[in-house]
Amino acid sequence: MISHAKGIFFWDTDGKRYLDGSSGAVAANIGHGNERVRDAMIEQAKRFPFAIF
Numbered sequence: 001m002i003s004h005a006k007g008i009f010f011w012d013t014d015g016k017r018y019l020d021g022s023s024g025a026v027a028a029n030i031g032h033g034n035e036r037v038r039d040a041m042i043e044q045a046k047r048f049p050f051a052i053f
Contacts, residue, residue: 005032 001013008031009017020032030037 007031007033 003011003013003015005011005020008020008028010020010032011017023032
């Protein structure tokens with residue numbers, strides 16, 4: 001059971017750390033829990049949270 005993730009790693013509920021080799025380019029390029037990406041997503045959602053084109 002996965003507890004949490006940060007960067008390119010995730011941890012199970014026993015505290016064991018694993019390299020995330022299954023998320024591909026997303027985990028490799030920006031990592032899990034990237035605060036800059038999270039903040040940009042929040043700011044965008046505040047301005048325009050939904051659109052249908």
